[in-house]
Amino acid sequence: MNAAAIEGGRRERAKQDKHERIFSAAQALFAEHGFERVTTQQIADRADVGTGTLFRYATTKGELFLMVYNARFTAAVDGGALAARRHTDVVDAVHALVEPVLTWSRSLGGSADYQRELLFGPPGERYRDEGLAVVADLQARIAGLLLADRPSPDPDTLREAARAARSVFAVLNLLLVEPLNDLHTGDDPSAELHAQVAQIVRGFQAAASLRG
Template sequence: MPVGPSPLGRRERNKQAKLERITAAASELFAEHGVDEVTTQQIADAADIGTGTLFLYAKTKGELLLLVQNAHYATALDRGRTAAAKETTAVGAIVALLTPVVQCNRVQVDNGRTYLREMVFGDPAEPHHAEALAIVGQTEDATANILVRHAGLVDAQAATLARVISAILFLTMASSEHIDSSVEKIVDAVRSQIVAILPR
């Protein structure tokens, strides 16, 4: 008979409960006020922990934002994969894959732009930053798979082009030009750039 995973001990359960409270508190405060207007003390108070404890889970406010947003981005990527599977062209499938990511980024514009900045310039050794980069890698893998399947590219070429498309997505979302742009306008800008670089 297969043995299931052993249950978490009390210490691990307490750590998990604190992490969940921190994530919920930071998510609510960031969504309501924006990351720049929230202090770590406010998050600690809302999570009912000390600031010293908070810093055991995330050393900076930027890392707290990564902690919160990574879960949202992972969910957005799942939605994008589902949508992309219904498309029959490379452009259609890539746009379907990336649209939920754009939607996620624009829920709170300042938070979305700060998240991208933290992802690019943050400490790659920090676990929440590493998780963010892993989500980027998964998005690029999904894009490359679409390019192989729908555009007939070889794996190496598809992987390189997927990284270019990832850069297009991030720069378009982070650009000051698009601070006030709608999701639809950003998606259209990304689509037009993808069309311009895909092999014909």
């Protein structure tokens, strides 16, 4: 290995080390204090990097928050995908896919902040794009479950499956922010998620059956 390759390897390891320190610092501080009460200077200090270095990895506090929560979101979706394989009923499979997102988000807090940064953050930011890609992947997985027993769906059925998947995701988002308001406070969130998923899935199935 030549000197340039060795030096390049060192730089890459140093870059990865700084990324891991920044991620760990941001994750700990957001968990301890919440999004609003954490500053980028606090994250830089705990990660033992300068603010200039910090902003080379994430340009805003919102992006740092997305960096942390995207990892959790991805893990929840992956766990849900494994759980969905254990179900043959479509309603149960879709519920199993999305329920882990509801569970981790409500247990850890910060879901409203994550939704705000993800949906309304500056366009083109790395971690916002990454989070939106996880959303798109989740919706594609939902649509795939809806179409599992339809090996050759027509274009209208494909569009309806995508629309139903977006509806499931919209329900999930509403349930995530319920702790912040006084609506439906007595409902069991997982049971309500299952009931609304069932309503959407059965509606999709009925419409698809009418088209033959």
